Amino acid sequence: MLEIDDLVVARSEKAAPVLDGISLKVRRGEKVAILGPSGAGKTTLFRAISGFLPIRSGTITVDGTTVNGLHGKGLRDLRRRIAMISQRHDLVDRLAVYQNVMAGALGRWSTLHALRFLVRPLPDELAEAEHALQKVALGRKLRVPTSQLSGGEHQRVAIARALVQHPQVLLADEPIASLDPVLSGEILSLLCNLASENGFALVCSLHQPEFADYFDRVIKIKEGKIESDVARLLQRPVEVGV
Amino acid sequence: MYGLASADPLLHQFFHPDLSFSNLRGLLIPALETLEMASAAVLFAIILGLLLGLMIGARLPGARLVYTALASFRAIPDLTLAILCVIVVGLGPAAGTLALALFYTAAVGKIFADLFASADRAPIESLQSTGANRLMVALYGLLPLRRQDLLTYGAYEFESAMRASIIVGAVGAGGIGTELVSQINSVEYSKVSTLILILILLVALVDGLGRLVRRQPKLLLIFLFCGVAAAWANRPQMFAARHAMETFATMWPPALPQEAFSKVPKLIGETLEMAFGGTLLAMILALPLGAAAARNISPVYISFPVRRLLEALRAIPEVVWGLVLLGIAIFGKTSTGIVALGIHSTGTLGKLYAESIENVPVEPVLAMTATGASRIAVTGFAHMPLAFAPIAVHSLFRLEWNMRAATVVGMIGAGGIGEALFNTQQLQFYNQTFAYVLITWALIMIVDRASGRLRSRWGIVQIDV
Numbered sequence: 001m002l003e004i005d006d007l008v009v010a011r012s013e014k015a016a017p018v019l020d021g022i023s024l025k026v027r028r029g030e031k032v033a034i035l036g037p038s039g040a041g042k043t044t045l046f047r048a049i050s051g052f053l054p055i056r057s058g059t060i061t062v063d064g065t066t067v068n069g070l071h072g073k074g075l076r077d078l079r080r081r082i083a084m085i086s087q088r089h090d091l092v093d094r095l096a097v098y099q100n101v102m103a104g105a106l107g108r109w110s111t112l113h114a115l116r117f118l119v120r121p122l123p124d125e126l127a128e129a130e131h132a133l134q135k136v137a138l139g140r141k142l143r144v145p146t147s148q149l150s151g152g153e154h155q156r157v158a159i160a161r162a163l164v165q166h167p168q169v170l171l172a173d174e175p176i177a178s179l180d181p182v183l184s185g186e187i188l189s190l191l192c193n194l195a196s197e198n199g200f201a202l203v204c205s206l207h208q209p210e211f212a213d214y215f216d217r218v219i220k221i222k223e224g225k226i227e228s229d230v231a232r233l234l235q236r237p238v239e240v241g242v
Numbered sequence: 243m244y245g246l247a248s249a250d251p252l253l254h255q256f257f258h259p260d261l262s263f264s265n266l267r268g269l270l271i272p273a274l275e276t277l278e279m280a281s282a283a284v285l286f287a288i289i290l291g292l293l294l295g296l297m298i299g300a301r302l303p304g305a306r307l308v309y310t311a312l313a314s315f316r317a318i319p320d321l322t323l324a325i326l327c328v329i330v331v332g333l334g335p336a337a338g339t340l341a342l343a344l345f346y347t348a349a350v351g352k353i354f355a356d357l358f359a360s361a362d363r364a365p366i367e368s369l370q371s372t373g374a375n376r377l378m379v380a381l382y383g384l385l386p387l388r389r390q391d392l393l394t395y396g397a398y399e400f401e402s403a404m405r406a407s408i409i410v411g412a413v414g415a416g417g418i419g420t421e422l423v424s425q426i427n428s429v430e431y432s433k434v435s436t437l438i439l440i441l442i443l444l445v446a447l448v449d450g451l452g453r454l455v456r457r458q459p460k461l462l463l464i465f466l467f468c469g470v471a472a473a474w475a476n477r478p479q480m481f482a483a484r485h486a487m488e489t490f491a492t493m494w495p496p497a498l499p500q501e502a503f504s505k506v507p508k509l510i511g512e513t514l515e516m517a518f519g520g521t522l523l524a525m526i527l528a529l530p531l532g533a534a535a536a537r538n539i540s541p542v543y544i545s546f547p548v549r550r551l552l553e554a555l556r557a558i559p560e561v562v563w564g565l566v567l568l569g570i571a572i573f574g575k576t577s578t579g580i581v582a583l584g585i586h587s588t589g590t591l592g593k594l595y596a597e598s599i600e601n602v603p604v605e606p607v608l609a610m611t612a613t614g615a616s617r618i619a620v621t622g623f624a625h626m627p628l629a630f631a632p633i634a635v636h637s638l639f640r641l642e643w644n645m646r647a648a649t650v651v652g653m654i655g656a657g658g659i660g661e662a663l664f665n666t667q668q669l670q671f672y673n674q675t676f677a678y679v680l681i682t683w684a685l686i687m688i689v690d691r692a693s694g695r696l697r698s699r700w701g702i703v704q705i706d707v
Contacts, residue, residue: 052370079370079372079373083371083372084368084371086364090364090365091365091368092369092387093365093386094386094387094389095386099382103374106369106382107372107374109378111377111381114377114381115381118382158368165373
């Protein structure tokens with residue numbers, strides 16, 4: 001599903017690489033944790049996969065589509081298939097919860113459809129938003145202003161938006177960074193269950209090793225390089241880059 | 243020649259406004275005209291400015307070119323535009339409305355573009371990551387994220403256009419401005435002060451409306467209706483396309499005769515003197531007044547009256563102070579410009595300084611207070627240093643504004659490039675007029691750029707109003 005081969009990414013042409021020779025493969029439905037300290041390159045890896053950063057060398061392939069050099073419609077089509085949630089507050093506070101959730105469908109809507117939805121959402125669109133919210137246990141918050149949500153609810157709405165996107169890959173960039181341990185466990189088990197249910201590949205970055213238990217595989221990154229790649233259920237290291 | 247002796251009877255008249263019913267009734271139509279000009283122009287400016295701002299914010303093709311065009315257009319003072327509009331649609335409110343609409347479209351477009359460009363990138367990137375196109379990102383991200391700021395700055399521009407409608411009125415573009423010039427020419431200073439009082443009331447009314455709209459954005463629909471009605475009422479009665487084309491053709495090539503050319507450095511010097519002098523005067527006056535108006539460091543019995551005083555100073559545009567001071571003839575020409583710019587800018591800077599002091603973070607102030615320091619020491623060692631950056635930015639923006647205002651005040655007789663521009667237009671030496679327009683434009687662009695560089699060197703980013 002997601003294949004990265006000898007990836008090198010740097011902030012500018014002359015700068016030292018932030019990611020230096022990363023290679024990995026993630027299968028459909030697989031749940032992978034990327035562990036590493038702050039500054040290890042986790043966010044850079046996710047942004048490169050989504051096509052937000054230029055690639056110096058190496059390749060990223062998502063379900064047969066190479067990310068390198070994509071732009072315009074090609075890039076948008078790719079992004080439709082990769083959902084992304086992050087530690088940052090990446091919802092639009094001024095919109096209602098259902099509008100933020102259905103923003104996940106923007107990639108498959110026309111501009112006129114998107115405009116009409118803001119003015120007058122149709123019942124089946126609201127039902128779709130409600131269905132996604134029910135999966136994250138927020139079915140009752142459909143019409144609530146997003147600014148009134150707590151940190152945990154905020155993250156759940158971001159997950160609901162990712163579900164509406166029907167992604168092949170879900171990249172979760174430190175989704176529990178600002179949550180307490182109980183809430184963190186809830187969010188991670190929710191993400192893993194949804195990945196199993198919906199069959200998308202889940203790649204989740206963390207800096208707390210104690211939460212690695214939720215995942216099939218744990219990849220440790222340090223200073224832009226893969227330090228280890230362990231299939232958790234097998235309890236033995238697998239070859240780096242496989 | 244200049245002095246209080248000659249000014250005394252005029253000052254006496256000035257401080258005794260004519261509030262008789264017949265006078266007030268006669269001013270109803272000009273007041274309405276002014277209100278109509280401002281609302282029609284701002285309606286047009288906000289619609290077009292929002293579209294252009296979104297185009298730049300969403301980085302659609304041609305965005306950079308549009309941004310440069312808006313920034314350049316903004317460097318043409320409103321009164322200069324009014325002169326050009328009078329050539330096209332004749333004297334009257336239509337010319338004023340058109341000039342204001344053009345000026346404020348550039349202003350609103352640039353401000354909105356800056357607002358969109360400085361929107362929080364995290365939600366924008368997350369919308370992009372769904373595969374949404376640029377317009378969708380603008381609709382679902384930029385607009386809702388910046389809605390409150392758009393309303394705030396939109397209301398601010400309406401208030402500003404209200405004052406500017408007086409300015410364009412001064413060249414016969416209608417409304418209170420035209421009335422004001424005619425009363426000053428007739429040495430009817432009691433009627434001049436009545437007009438100034440009406441202006442203060444109109445600005446306060448617009449300010450109140452702005453606050454209402456920010457709380458209840460749906461009221462914008464009423465404003466939309468009023469704006470359309472006002473635009474229709476002030477539609478051009480004539481469109482002298484041929485005359486305009488002929489006039490504009492005579493502007494090319496821009497040229498100055500030898501004797502006028504040699505005077506250009508002196509004229510530039512006078513304009514710079516007015517802009518820098520006016521800003522400096524305002525900074526000196528606004529610092530203590532701003533501190534007195536700041537509600538977190540001044541008791542309410544001081545801050546309340548000082549705020550009202552600042553509002554009154556701000557409500558009266560530089561050009562009105564210029565007209566009044568030139569009529570009373572207390573100062574010399576350039577000094578009149580400096581004082582006119584200084585008085586109005588004191589009102590604006592005083593308010594902005596007060597807000598900067600009020601917005602300082604609480605923690606360092608509490609830490610300073612916890613040492614047992616006196617109120618004055620806390621102000622001097624915590625509030626003032628913390629408020630320095632925004633105060634510096636507001637002062638630089640004011641200097642940029644005063645460069646334009648110095649040209650405008652010059653046009654009504656305070657000297658500098660503005661006066662030369664106005665005189666050549668009156669004498670219909672249009673190629674000279676155009677040369678002065680270009681010099682004014684270049685001067686304003688240079689000061690804007692220099693001020694922008696200074697701000698970025700200090701690491702201060704703020705929306706340019």
